[in-house]
Amino acid sequence: MLDRLDHALRARPERPAVLTAGRSGAPRTAATRGELAELADAYAAALHARGLRAGDTVGVAVRPGPRALAVLLALWRLGLRGAVLDPGAGEDVLRARLALARPSLVLADATAQAVAGWARPLARRARLALPDLAELGPVATVGPRLPGCAPRLDADAPRAGVPASRGTDGDAVIVFTSGTTSRPRAVVHTRAGLAAGMASVSALFRARPDEPVLGGTFFVLVPSLAQGAPVALPARSPRALARQTHRLRVQATYLTPPQLRDALRAGARFRGTVWTGSAPASAALLARVRRAGADRAWGVYALTELFPAAAVEAGEKAAFDGDGDLAGAPLPGVETALDAAGQLLLTGPAARDRYLGEAPDPWIRTGDRARLDGAGEIVLEGRCKDMVLRRAENIYPGLYEPALQVPGVELAVLVGVPADDGDERLVAVVQPERGSGPREIRAALAEPMRRMGTARPDALLFADIPLSGRSRKPDRAAPAALAAARLSGGRS
Missing domain, CATH: 3.30.300.30 (ANL, C-terminal domain)
Incomplete structure (x- = not known):
């Protein structure tokens, strides 16, 4: 999917790729498809010039948007492994995660570095924190550089000798989840698994070219752009997001349940198909989305370890009158089982390969109690892990x-x-x-x-x-x- 995206961006370089919302909610082009491809080429050349090679780990603390997507494409091309660093996790937790991942280089935008430096007092109010930059190891700035930031990633590095994409072997990304500060836990997705997950999203939602999609995650950005659809990044404030849904004629929307609730309270109107996941989405919430104009509304059951796993449409969820929460039918390729305690187990081509530092294990222990009805649909019955x-x-x-x-x-x-x-x-x-x-x-x-x-x-x-x-x-x-x-x- 990422190889397809790289080719698709170059096929129509003049078309919009990533949109943002102005104050009125009207869309603005943040990057064209050609600009995104050019940025990915520049990052790949710069990382190659620094001596990074396939299998090395690169920490990434870059806000979602064109630069973050270009970084992902550059890492993919070089066979590098990206470790996602979240400034919201807290200083002590981030130190432990860095010690586990041991990145050769950390790529951070100016905002992330400000959290660790001059803007620390402001960042604390927003519940953001990074260790001091010196503790991160080698750091390079992605995007505009502010005073006090690390040197910029060289955008003018020679491009001769930069290898082409490495196919689907090796690790692609590390995403931290549970554990403790003394023993963090991190999900490792391989290149093949990441590609399978994005292909699954693409099959679930077939984007039409040139019609915008509203959403901010990589699993929305990559398949949509690969199919020719520009992606609008959701506005941060509920009021701005509501204005955005009024002004932007989208074919589909992906927001989390909290984003949907906030947007609905601010008077948002929806079009096309709305998808929501990353947290429980009740039948009542999906019904509200339908009443707000959506043609269809879907709840997606997904985990860090496997995205996506199952989906359920609003009408089917509303008609369910049994005990528990209907998560829907497993998506093609996803296999289910229950352990002796009733915990849901999942596996499939898009499943994580392993936890960092542990042996590969095909079955994911979801931590959710569940039952499987006669049609094989997943009905959740609560959590069995501390979360x-x-x-x-x-x-x-x-x-x-x-x-x-x-x-x-x-x-x-x-x-x-x-x-x-x-x-x-x-x-x-x-x-x-x-x-x-x-x-x-x-x-x-x-x-x-x-x-x-x-x-x-x-x-x-x-x-x-x-x-x-x-x-x-x-x-x-x-x-x-x-x-x-x-x-x-x-x-x-």
């Missing part, structure tokens, strides 16, 4: 709970409390040591919680935490129920 899903972001308590163990804290857990329409609030429940008071503990937790980035809790509660089982682990159900009761009563 909180807030605004389409997976937050793993084990990554952040150690930071809560400050002096005066005997025990601390992070739990999710159901909010509206499938979302959750993240709550820190802390059990003080005898003789310690809430005031000093709150003060001691201020800095560790700041360092948690976008995983910073929505509320901090003090309570005794029951233990259970032979290992006397915290019984997470009890503090979660307590947090739900207190928050509904307005106490914190």
Whole structure:
């Protein structure tokens, strides 16, 4: 798919590739197809000139858009492995992830570097944090360079001798998920697996040339552009996104459920087909999207380890009257199974190859309890792993709970409390040591919680935490129920 995209961009270089929204919501061309191909060529030449070769790892901290897509194309062409670095993960978590991935070079735009430098105070308010640039290792700036940034990636490097695409062997991308700061966990997708996932998206949604698609993920950008459709990046604010949906005549839209809810509250109107995933999408939300003008609305069940896995249309989901949440039929090539505890297992050509540092394993343990109905459709029945899903972001308590163990804290857990329409609030429940008071503990937790980035809790509660089982682990159900009761009563 990425090879096809490279050829497709060069076939009609004058046509728009990536669109952004102006203040009125009217589309503006951020990059033509030819400009995107030229940028990818320049990045590939610059990386090759720095001595990077197939199999090397490159950290990527670049905002979604033309530059990030051009970086992906350059890495693909050279057979390099990209490690996605999220400034919202928090400083300590990012340090641990960098130590695991050990990139030969980090590519960062000026915004990401500002988070680690002069704009750190502003970034903290937005729950963004990077370690100091010196801790990242060799860094090169992608895009405009601001004072204090690393040197720019050389856009004028010689292009002679840069190899052509390497086919479908080897690793393509590392995406970090769960684990702890002492042992991070990262999903590794091979080139063949990544290509299979994008081909699956392409088959699910066949874009018509020259008609815009609204969406910001690589799994939207690549198949759409390969089929000749320009892609509009969603505006960040709900009001601007609503104006964008009014002004842009799209054939299809892909937004997360939180983005959809915010856009609907701001008065968005939709056209064509709307797809949503990365978080639970209720039948009620899909029905609201239909009432807002969409011809069809689909919920997509997807994981970092396998994208996409299943899909369900609004009408089918509304007609489902059984227990649980209908996720739909597995997509072609996706195989399902249940383990002894009822956990859903998935495999297929687009499945991740392995977790970094671990042996390959064809079956993905989703952490979701499920059943398979008579037609083979997936019905989800809740989660069996510790994970909180807030605004389409997976937050793993084990990554952040150690930071809560400050002096005066005997025990601390992070739990999710159901909010509206499938979302959750993240709550820190802390059990003080005898003789310690809430005031000093709150003060001691201020800095560790700041360092948690976008995983910073929505509320901090003090309570005794029951233990259970032979290992006397915290019984997470009890503090979660307590947090739900207190928050509904307005106490914190």
